[in-house]
Each structure stands twice: as C-alpha cells, then as structure tokens.
Amino acid sequence: MRMPRRGLVIQARTRWLLVGIAFLFSLVLLMYLLECAPQTDSNGSLPGVMGENMGKEYYQALLQEQEEHYQNRATSLKRQIAQLKQELQEMSDKLKTLQDKKSPKVNGVNYQGTKEQASNDLLEFLHSQIDKAEVSVGAKLPSEYGVVPFESFTSMKVFQLEMGLTRHPEEKPVRKDKRDELVEVIEAGLEVINNPDEEDDDDGVGERQLYSENDFVEGYYRTERDKGTQYELFYKKMDGMEYRHVTLFRPFGPLMKVKSETVDISRSVINIIVPLAGRTEAFAQFMQNFRDVCIHQDKRIHLTVVYFGQDGLSEVKTILDSVSRETNFHNYTLVSLNEEFNRGRGLDMGARAWEKGEVLMFFCDVDVYFTAEFLNSCRLNAEPGKKVFYPVVFSLYNPAIVYANQDIPPPVEQQLVHKKDSGFWRDFGFGMTCQYRTDFLTVGGFDLEVKGWGGEDVHLYRKYLHGDLIVIRTPVPGLFHLWHEKHCADELTPEQYRMCIQSKAMNEASHSHLGMLVFREEIETHLRKQAYRTNSEAVG
Incomplete structure (x- = not known):
C-alpha cells in the first residue's frame, strides 16, 4: 500500500484552513451587521396612540428597558466577536506552520534551527532528570520507608x-x-x-588496563x-x-501520547464458564454473588455451567431453576458430562457450546468472588486478535485462622479486604482469564491430555506468550479466591502433587499466623506462667 505524498496532505490541510478562515470572516461580518442594525418591535404600538393613555413614567421605563436590552446584546456580540478573532488567529498560526513545513528548503535555516532547538530541549530535560534523582546528593526522606532500595x-x-x-x-x-x-x-x-x-582518565596512557x-x-x-x-x-x-x-x-523521557480512543462496552456480553463437579454448597454461594453482580447490576452476562458426573447434578439444576424463576434470568446453559472431572475439558466444552459467533469469555471457578467493576476490567483489557487478560487473583486465607479471635468468621463480603494477614496475590495462578472465543480456538484451546489438578491453565498461558497477542497481566482489586480445603489425591503425578501441596500450604495462612500455630505450645506455656505469677503476687 502506497503512502500518500506529504505535499498532497499539506495542500489538503491548507485548503481546508483557507475555507475555515473565509467562514470565520463571514461570521464576523454578519455579527457586526447584527450589532449595528436597528431592531424593531412588531408588537409595539405607536407613541401617539399610546400617549393618550400612558403617562411619562411608562415611556421612561420602556426606554430604560430597551437600552438595557441593547447593552446586553452589544456585550454578547462583542464577546463572540473576540472569541472568533482568537480562533481566526489560531487558524492563521496553524496555516503558517503548515506552510513552513511544506517548503523546508525555502526556509531551511529556521527549519533546521527548530530541529536543533527540539534536540537541545530534550537533552536538557534528560540532564535535569539526573539532577532531580538521588544520584549525587541524598534526598531528605520522611521515614525509613521512603528510601528506594537497590x-x-x-x-x-x-x-x-x-x-x-x-x-x-x-x-x-x-x-x-x-x-x-x-x-x-x-x-x-x-x-x-x-x-x-x-576528566575520567585516572590511569596514565602507558599503564592503562x-x-x-x-x-x-x-x-x-x-x-x-x-x-x-x-x-x-x-x-x-x-x-x-x-x-x-x-x-x-x-x-526517563517525557510522557508521549501513543493513542486516545473511546471504548464502547455497552453491548459487550461476557460468557462466564464454570466447570463443576459436586461442591453444590459452594455453587449456591457462587450463584448468590452471580445474582447480585451479574443479574441485578451488570445485566450483560451469559452463564455456562459444565457439570461432571451425576452426583449433585439435580441440586445444581434446582439452584439454576430457582434463580431463573426469581429473577427472570434465562441466559444460562447447563452442559452435563458423565465423566471424570477435568477442568480444561470443562472450559473447552463451555467455549464450544456457545453458538452465537464471537463472544468474550471469562474462565471462572466456583470459589471465585468478583465485582461489577471487575467485569468492566475484563471487557476493557481483552480485544479480539490483539489482547488477552490474565488478572492476578487475591486469594483469601483460611478464615478459621485469620479470625481465630472471633467466635465465628464474619460474612464473606466483610472478608474481602486486601491485607497481608487476610490473603495474598496469587501470582503463580493462571486459571482466571478473559479472552475472546476466536483467540481461544485459534491457539488450540487447552491441552486435554492433562488430567486432574493443575497444569492445563499454564499450558494455555504459554501458548499466548509464544504467539503475537498482548498478554495483560496485572493484580485487580475486584477478583477474590475464597478459601476452601484442598485435597491432594494420590492419583496425581509427583509434579502435580507437589504443586497441590504447595498451593495448599500457601492458602492456609500468612507467615505470621502460621508461626503462631507452630509456637502455640510455647505461647500457651508463657501465658500460664504469666497467669501463675500474677496470681501469686495477688495472694502475697
């Protein structure tokens, strides 16, 4: 494809600027005529006729009203004329700039001087960055946490x-x-x-290493x-x-604009795909969050549940039917597979069950809690043929340990806080993702040979890393993984079992809380000694 010649582009811009200048001149002339032309009132009566019935005060009030009207009108026109003159001057400046660019050889000295000045300005800015940084002179910091460590x-x-x-x-x-x-x-x-x-040569020429x-x-x-x-x-x-x-x-150089665009997500439907086997209580909790966020707030969601096995299937159907009746929500699909649970196969079947063309998919788990804001982040960070979104989930610890000092843990909604002792960013997990159906099918989907726990999501993630699509990887505040007890089956491969145990240990509690559990006996012994000492002093 041939690029348009620069001269033609500049000529076209010049022509439009001239048309704009002529249009502004016409507006200025029209407003000037409106300002100077006398105005008549078609509804007003002749003074002679009115004078027979009205007194002197009426004429004075009428004259004052007309004078105020003319003054306000004149002020408004002057303000508009000033604005038009300013716009006319700006367009004239743009025209001059385009003309200078059109003929750099004629005005070569100034053009070259402009380039040199821009280069000097950039160099001066970069040197100022060194002066502002803490390179040669220390900075006064408010606390020990203000230092930038090496x-x-x-x-x-x-x-x-x-x-x-x-x-x-x-x-x-x-x-x-x-x-x-x-x-x-x-x-x-x-x-x-x-x-x-x-000035940097510390060694003599003869002895330089x-x-x-x-x-x-x-x-x-x-x-x-x-x-x-x-x-x-x-x-x-x-x-x-x-x-x-x-x-x-x-x-670092100055900020530069790469692009500015409007992203319309008003018609972007998300197909949330959830693979499931058993876990009916967790599914009921998931549907409560789905009802609040997707049905009542977002309203642009389709739910696909892929269920493995027959045990618990009727309960899942009952939960879906109940939500559908109570909320008049019918945008869901239940896919039943009478086989052993395989997360990758479940998500793959859910993606292929959609028959309405292109759609944005969110691969989700039954233990995940999300907000309406996250769904919009999902829409904004995935683009067909260009971007896939891999958010980092905030994984919550075991509430029985986090809230051990309370009689019962608080409701789930009150546990959704980003604190060091409440959870961690699950930066080793790639199961939650937003991507378009065509991109998923183009890379070949999941590796269906992976059985049991873990691994299938990493394989898919690597496919995107080895391709041309941009992978957006970032922690997001509106996506939580709720704690649930993990069971690492003996049938897993050694690598899968190691990953499962590692995940189980990390999910349990923070470093400090685990330390308190390890040293529980020592702490209890100390408390008993303290209590005994206090009682002895009280008796004595």
Missing part, C-alpha cells in the same frame, strides 16, 4: 527484595528484557572505562519511577586491590 546483581545472578510468590531471593534473570538490560549496562560501563574522557566482562564484580540498580534507573558498577583491577567505579543513569 537490588544487586553479578554477571550471572540477580539478588532481589521483591519476590512475590514465584521469584526467588537469588536467581538468574528469566525475563529477556531484564537480561538484555543488565548485559547492556555492563558493556556500557566497559565502554566508559576503556574509552575514557580526559583494558577491562573485560570478566573484570566486572558486582552492580546495584534502583528505579525512581518518575526520573529513571540508576546503576552503580564495580570492576576490579588486575592487582585486585583497586576497583573502577562507574555510575550510569538511564533517564
């Missing part, structure tokens, strides 16, 4: 503070962008040392989100007693 690295490993649940305190950089960044930084430091400026990657000892980096990333690099000299220290800074 993370350290060698040529092989990174030592990090922020680990989540999937990363390790010490690991090789897994992400390609992080590996490329650190390699680039080490090489840039070598370039600075081996080709120094005059040529440094290599093997001489790199360690580095530190930290990022100030509004300024840039600082790197502190250390290279050892041959004698091992002296080091070369290089400080680099990657400044």
Whole structure:
C-alpha cells in the first residue's frame, strides 16, 4: 500500500484552513451587521396612540428597558466577536506552520534551527532528570520507608527484595528484557572505562588496563519511577586491590501520547464458564454473588455451567431453576458430562457450546468472588486478535485462622479486604482469564491430555506468550479466591502433587499466623506462667 505524498496532505490541510478562515470572516461580518442594525418591535404600538393613555413614567421605563436590552446584546456580540478573532488567529498560526513545513528548503535555516532547538530541549530535560534523582546528593526522606532500595546483581545472578510468590531471593534473570538490560549496562560501563574522557582518565596512557566482562564484580540498580534507573558498577583491577567505579543513569523521557480512543462496552456480553463437579454448597454461594453482580447490576452476562458426573447434578439444576424463576434470568446453559472431572475439558466444552459467533469469555471457578467493576476490567483489557487478560487473583486465607479471635468468621463480603494477614496475590495462578472465543480456538484451546489438578491453565498461558497477542497481566482489586480445603489425591503425578501441596500450604495462612500455630505450645506455656505469677503476687 502506497503512502500518500506529504505535499498532497499539506495542500489538503491548507485548503481546508483557507475555507475555515473565509467562514470565520463571514461570521464576523454578519455579527457586526447584527450589532449595528436597528431592531424593531412588531408588537409595539405607536407613541401617539399610546400617549393618550400612558403617562411619562411608562415611556421612561420602556426606554430604560430597551437600552438595557441593547447593552446586553452589544456585550454578547462583542464577546463572540473576540472569541472568533482568537480562533481566526489560531487558524492563521496553524496555516503558517503548515506552510513552513511544506517548503523546508525555502526556509531551511529556521527549519533546521527548530530541529536543533527540539534536540537541545530534550537533552536538557534528560540532564535535569539526573539532577532531580538521588544520584549525587541524598534526598531528605520522611521515614525509613521512603528510601528506594537497590537490588544487586553479578554477571550471572540477580539478588532481589521483591519476590512475590514465584521469584526467588537469588536467581538468574528469566525475563529477556531484564537480561538484555543488565548485559547492556555492563558493556556500557566497559565502554566508559576503556574509552575514557580526559576528566575520567585516572590511569596514565602507558599503564592503562583494558577491562573485560570478566573484570566486572558486582552492580546495584534502583528505579525512581518518575526520573529513571540508576546503576552503580564495580570492576576490579588486575592487582585486585583497586576497583573502577562507574555510575550510569538511564533517564526517563517525557510522557508521549501513543493513542486516545473511546471504548464502547455497552453491548459487550461476557460468557462466564464454570466447570463443576459436586461442591453444590459452594455453587449456591457462587450463584448468590452471580445474582447480585451479574443479574441485578451488570445485566450483560451469559452463564455456562459444565457439570461432571451425576452426583449433585439435580441440586445444581434446582439452584439454576430457582434463580431463573426469581429473577427472570434465562441466559444460562447447563452442559452435563458423565465423566471424570477435568477442568480444561470443562472450559473447552463451555467455549464450544456457545453458538452465537464471537463472544468474550471469562474462565471462572466456583470459589471465585468478583465485582461489577471487575467485569468492566475484563471487557476493557481483552480485544479480539490483539489482547488477552490474565488478572492476578487475591486469594483469601483460611478464615478459621485469620479470625481465630472471633467466635465465628464474619460474612464473606466483610472478608474481602486486601491485607497481608487476610490473603495474598496469587501470582503463580493462571486459571482466571478473559479472552475472546476466536483467540481461544485459534491457539488450540487447552491441552486435554492433562488430567486432574493443575497444569492445563499454564499450558494455555504459554501458548499466548509464544504467539503475537498482548498478554495483560496485572493484580485487580475486584477478583477474590475464597478459601476452601484442598485435597491432594494420590492419583496425581509427583509434579502435580507437589504443586497441590504447595498451593495448599500457601492458602492456609500468612507467615505470621502460621508461626503462631507452630509456637502455640510455647505461647500457651508463657501465658500460664504469666497467669501463675500474677496470681501469686495477688495472694502475697
């Protein structure tokens, strides 16, 4: 496809600007004539006729009213004329700019000067980022939590503070962008040392050492989100007693607009697909949330339940029929499979059961609680042929442990809080996802060979990572995984069993609460001693 020539585009813009200027001139002239033209009142009577019945006061009031009317009218017209003049001036400036761009050779000096000025302005901005960052001078911070900590690295490993649940305190950089960044930084430091400026040349010419990657000892980096990333690099000299220290800074540039668009989600229907086997009490709780959020609030939802086996199927049908009668909701499908539970197969069958063309799907579990705001996030972050949405779920701990100091745990709605002791971001889970049906079918869906617990969602996630679609991965505030007891079956493979036990341990309680359970006997012994000592002092 040939691109339109730049000259034709500029000529077209110039032509439209000239038409706009002519139109504004016409408006100015018309308003001027309206301001100067005398106005008549077709309903007014002749003064001679009125004078026989009206006194002098009537004429004075009439004249004053007419004068106020003309003054208000004149003020309004002057204000509009001033606005039109301002718009006319702005359009004239735009026309001049387009004309300058159209003929850069004629005005080459100014055009070149503009480019140089823009380059100088950008360079000045980037240097100002270094000055504002905490590179050469320390910043006054309000508390110990205000400091931006460094993370350290060698040529092989990174030592990090922020680990989540999937990363390790010490690991090789897994992400390609992080590996490329650190390699680039080490090489840039070598370039600075081996080709120094005059003011940086600490070694004489005759005794200068040529440094290599093997001489790199360690580095530190930290990022100030509004300024840039600082790197502190250390290279050892041959004698091992002296080091070369290089400080680099990657400044962040000014914000740049990539696009601005309107996203209409008013007609976007979500097909929520839930695979299920047994768990009828959990399904009843799920349908209560579904009724409140999807039926009463969102109203653009279709529910597909894929049920495995016969045990509990009649109860599920009863729950669906009851909700349908009470709310007049009929946008649901129940798919019955008389076979062993397989989450991947259930979601795959639910996706293929839809026969109305393209649709946005939300793969959900019966233990998941979501809000109306999350459903809109689902619509905004998935786009057919472009984006799939993989939100990070906030997983709640065992309420019997979290609320052990209360007689009974509070209602579920009151447990939905993002606190360290109430739950964690499930950043190792990829089961909850929003994606369009065509994208799901294009990548081949789930690996149906995976049996039992876990694994099928990771396989699908990796398919998208290896493809061309953008994967949106982020924690969202409106998506919760409710605690339920896990059973790790003996039939699982060793890898699946390990994953199941790991998930079970993480789901139970926070580090501090688990510690309290481990040291329960020690704590109770201490409390008994304290009580005995208090009673002894009271008796004495």
